[in-house]
Amino acid sequence: DLVDTLEMMVQSQARIRRKQRLRPKERNMEEQNLIMRAKELLMERNNMSESEAHRYIQKCSMDSGTNLVETAQMVISLIHV
Structure with missing residues (x-):
């Protein structure tokens, strides 16, 4: 019936979302450069390895619920005050 069909569709969508989450996110060059710049600033300012x-x-991103690119932008803006 309709309820069973709807339930199967919802489960199928959930499976697709789980697979997408497990796959590494592909970033464009601008996003990669932002992350790299934030890492370089942290390495210079805090004597961190890459x-x-x-x-x-990554940890700041998880703690704040933002993605890596947004977190990198925050790091850059905070260090370049």
């Missing part, structure tokens, strides 16, 4: 800077941006 992996430490990347992990720091």
